[in-house]
Amino acid sequence: MRFGYIGLGNMGGAIxxxxxxxxxxxxxxxxxxxxxxFSKLGAVAAxxxxxxxxxxxxxxxxxxxxxxVKEVILGKNGLTSSMKxxxxxxxxxxxxxxxxxxxxELPNNITLIDAPVSGGPAGATAGTLAIMVGGSDNAxxxxxxxxxxxxxxxxxxxxxxxxxxxxxxxxxxxxxxRLATFEALSLAVKNGIDPxxxxxxxxxxxxxxxxxxxxLPRFVLPNDExxxxxxxxxxxxxxxxxxELGIATGVTLPVINTAREVYHSAVNERGGNEDxxxxxxxxxxxxxxxxxxxxxxx
Ligand code: NAD
Numbered sequence: 001m002r003f004g005y006i007g008l009g010n011m012g013g014a015i016x017x018x019x020x021x022x023x024x025x026x027x028x029x030x031x032x033x034x035x036x037x038f039s040k041l042g043a044v045a046a047x048x049x050x051x052x053x054x055x056x057x058x059x060x061x062x063x064x065x066x067x068x069v070k071e072v073i074l075g076k077n078g079l080t081s082s083m084k085x086x087x088x089x090x091x092x093x094x095x096x097x098x099x100x101x102x103x104x105e106l107p108n109n110i111t112l113i114d115a116p117v118s119g120g121p122a123g124a125t126a127g128t129l130a131i132m133v134g135g136s137d138n139a140x141x142x143x144x145x146x147x148x149x150x151x152x153x154x155x156x157x158x159x160x161x162x163x164x165x166x167x168x169x170x171x172x173x174x175x176x177x178r179l180a181t182f183e184a185l186s187l188a189v190k191n192g193i194d195p196x197x198x199x200x201x202x203x204x205x206x207x208x209x210x211x212x213x214x215x216l217p218r219f220v221l222p223n224d225e226x227x228x229x230x231x232x233x234x235x236x237x238x239x240x241x242x243x244e245l246g247i248a249t250g251v252t253l254p255v256i257n258t259a260r261e262v263y264h265s266a267v268n269e270r271g272g273n274e275d276x277x278x279x280x281x282x283x284x285x286x287x288x289x290x291x292x293x294x295x296x297x298x
Contacts, residue, residue: 019146080107094116120228133147173209
């Protein structure tokens with residue numbers, strides 16, 4: 001089985017680096033410097049998307065949104081211009097409605113499956129990512145050897161698009177827990193609690209979540225610039241997709257829609273390329289105290 005990987009950014013790059021340890025893969029990204037980095041790591045760096053389609057039976061994608069995924073698959077010089085048969089495995093946190101439409105437009109001998117991940121670049125490097133997989137058994141079976149080289153935590157969710165639904169449900173919680181945690185921190189610290197002690201108590205109490213356990217102690221409290229490797233723009237995209245899915249399928253989502261407004265104003269103020277933790281500035285202004293970097297430096 002020949003494997004290909006397109007989209008070598010923060011997340012896709014970290015996943016592809018694990019695949020390289022076990023498989024020969026052909027890779028492509030718009031960024032020439034990423035192509036050259038992967039060539040040095042032992043991958044074959046293609047010069048076009050069509051070249052990947054020509055050289056691989058299973059092509060993995062990890063692109064910003066489903067718009068890029070559609071272009072890479074169905075665009076003029078996209079995968080379908082050169083791929084004779086095989087599987088396209090979309091690891092993007094995409095829009096399940098667009099994903100299902102792309103799947104319907106594919107020629108019969110090419111099958112689309114979705115396999116979004118959770119755990120970030122650090123989880124990919126550690127081999128602990130959660131990989132959610134939607135699609136037919138045959139197509140998933142062809143992708144599994146490469147996915148197993150990334151992480152053993154593989155969950156089948158159903159037909160194509162269902163994995164992205166599940167991923168959006170997860171990121172709703174990631175987004176809202178992050179805001180609620182920053183909000184709790186601002187109240188506690190403004191009223192005299194030591195920031196590091198606050199994080200320690202929260203992570204042993206009933207408000208415990210990923211933001212109390214990881215985001216506060218490792219990224220926000222020790223650093224004035226709390227970079228975690230995921231952008232504000234991508235987080236806003238994920239919760240907008242969740243909100244739109246709620247509208248399309250008749251589900252009210254009051255908490256995520258409030259959170260969406262907070263992230264939206266953070267994107268407007270700071271720009272979509274800033275780290276997701278920059279949303280803490282909203283709570284620093286709201287409490288008139290410094291929160292990022294207020295703990296012990298590590
Ligand atoms: P990123 O911006 O770091 O990387 C995207 C890469 O895609 C870039 O290298 C870019 O050059 C490349 N690209 C864009 N359009 C392309 C095209 N037409 N052809 C070839 N390459 C193209 O983004 P990321 O953080 O890697 O995120 C990718 C996806 O993974 C997003 O959907 C994101 O929501 C999801 N995700 C990210 C994380 C994270 O922590 N970073 C975690 C889970 C899921």
